[in-house]
Amino acid sequence: MHSTGRTAALFVAVAVLLLAGFAARAQQAQQRAQPAGQEIRDNIAPHPAPEQPIPFSHKLHIAQGLRCQTCHTNPDPGSEMTFPATSTCMMCHTSVAKDRPAIMKLADFEKSNQAIPWVRVYQVTPGVTWTHRAHLQAGMRCTMCHGDVAQLEVMAQNTSVTAMGSCISCHQAHNAPTVCSTCHAWPST
Ligand code: HEC
Ligand code: HEC
Ligand code: HEC
Ligand code: HEC
Ligand code: HEC
Numbered sequence: 680m681h682s683t684g685r686t687a688a689l690f691v692a693v694a695v696l697l698l699a700g701f702a703a704r705a706q707q708a709q710q711r712a713q714p715a716g717q718e719i720r721d722n723i724a725p726h727p728a729p730e731q732p733i734p735f736s737h738k739l740h741i742a743q744g745l746r747c748q749t750c751h752t753n754p755d756p757g758s759e760m761t762f763p764a765t766s767t768c769m770m771c772h773t774s775v776a777k778d779r780p781a782i783m784k785l786a787d788f789e790k791s792n793q794a795i796p797w798v799r800v801y802q803v804t805p806g807v808t809w810t811h812r813a814h815l816q817a818g819m820r821c822t823m824c825h826g827d828v829a830q831l832e833v834m835a836q837n838t839s840v841t842a843m844g845s846c847i848s849c850h851q852a853h854n855a856p857t858v859c860s861t862c863h864a865w866p867s868t
Pocket of ligand 4: 718719803807808809810813814817819823824840841842843845846847849850853854855856861862
C-alpha cells in the first residue's frame with residue numbers, strides 16, 4: 680500500500696517536472712520564432728487573413744520606402760490609426776501598374792469617391808478603453824504589438840495584442856497602470 684502511494688507520488692512529481700520542461704521549451708521556441716521587437720505573444724491558433732476588396736501587400740509597399748504613418752495617420756482624439764485615403768494610393772497608382780485589374784478597381788473607388796471597405800483585422804472588444812495615442816507617446820512602436828508588418832504579404836491577426844493577458848503583461852513590463860479601471864469602465868458609478 681505505502682509503496683504504491685510513494686510510487687504514485689513519484690510518478691506525479693516526474694510528470695509535473697516533464698510538463699514544466701516542455702512548457703518552458705515551447706515558450707522558448709515561440710519567443711525565438713517571434714520577430715525582433717515584438718513584445719507580446721503570437722496567436723497560437725491561426726487567424727486566417729480576411730479577403731480584402733483589393734489585395735494589398737505591406738511587404739511590397741514598405742519595400743518602396745513608405746513609412747507606416749504615411750498611410751496610417753493618428754487624428755484626434757487619437758484612438759485610431761485609420762486606413763489610408765485612396766488619394767494616398769493614387770500618388771503612385773495614377774501611373775504605377777495602372778492597367779492591372781486591382782489598380783483599375785482602386786481607380787474606380789477613387790472616381791466614385793467611395794472609401795475602400797477594408798475588412799478589419801485587429802479589434803478590441805467593445806467597451807474596453809483603448810487608444811493608440813497614449814501608446815505612441817509612451818514610445819511603443821508598431822512592431823511591439825503588430826509584429827514585423829514589413830514582412831507581411833497579407834495582413835492577418837498574427838499577434839495576441841487584443842487579449843487582456845497581452846495588454847497586462849506589457850503594462851507590467853513597462854510600469855504602466857494595471858488597475859481594472861485603466862481599461863474597464865465598470866462598475867459604472
Ligand atoms: C501604402 C500604404 C500603407 C503603408 C505604408 C502601411 N500600411 Fe498598414 N494598411 C494599409 C492598408 C490599405 C490596410 C488595409 C488592408 C490590409 O489589411 O492589408 C492596412 C492594414 C494594416 C493593419 C491592420 C488593420 C486592422 O484592420 O486591424 C495594421 C496593423 C497595419 N496596417 C500596420 C502597418 C504598419 C505597422 C506599417 C508600417 C510598418 C504599415 N501598416 C504601413 C496601408 C498601408
Ligand atoms: C500597444 C499596442 C499597439 C501599438 C504600439 C500599435 N497598435 Fe495598432 N492596434 C492595436 C490594437 C489593440 C488595435 C485594435 C484597436 C481597436 O479595436 O480599436 C489596433 C488597430 C490598428 C489598426 C486598425 C485601425 C484602427 O486604428 O483601429 C491599424 C491600421 C493599426 N493598428 C496600425 C498601427 C500602426 C501603424 C502602429 C504604429 C504607428 C500601431 N498600430 C501601433 C495595438 C497597437
Ligand atoms: C510610393 C508609391 C506607392 C503608393 C503610395 C502605393 N503603391 Fe501600390 N504599388 C506600388 C508599386 C511600385 C507596386 C508594384 C508595381 C509592379 O508590380 O510593377 C505596387 C503594387 C500594388 C498592387 C499590386 C498590383 C498588381 O496587381 O500587380 C496593389 C493592389 C497596390 N499596389 C495597391 C495599393 C493601395 C491600395 C495603395 C494605397 C493604400 C497603394 N498601392 C499605394 C507603389 C505604390
Ligand atoms: C507593447 C506594450 C503595451 C501593450 C501591448 C499594451 N499597452 Fe497599454 N500602455 C503601455 C504603456 C507603456 C502605456 C503608458 C503608460 C504611461 O503613460 O504611464 C500604456 C497606456 C495605456 C492606457 C492609458 C493609461 C492612462 O491612464 O493614461 C490605456 C487605456 C491602455 N494602455 C490600454 C491598453 C489595452 C486595452 C491594451 C490591450 C488591448 C494595451 N494597453 C496594450 C504599454 C502597452
Ligand atoms: C491593460 C488593460 C486591461 C486591464 C488593466 C484589465 N483588463 Fe480586463 N480586459 C481587457 C481586454 C482587452 C479585454 C477583452 C479581451 C478579449 O476580448 O479577449 C478584457 C476583458 C475582460 C473581461 C471579459 C468581459 C469583458 O468585459 O469584456 C473581464 C471579466 C475582465 N476583463 C476583468 C478584468 C479585471 C477584474 C481587471 C482588474 C483586475 C481587468 N480586467 C483589468 C483589458 C484589460
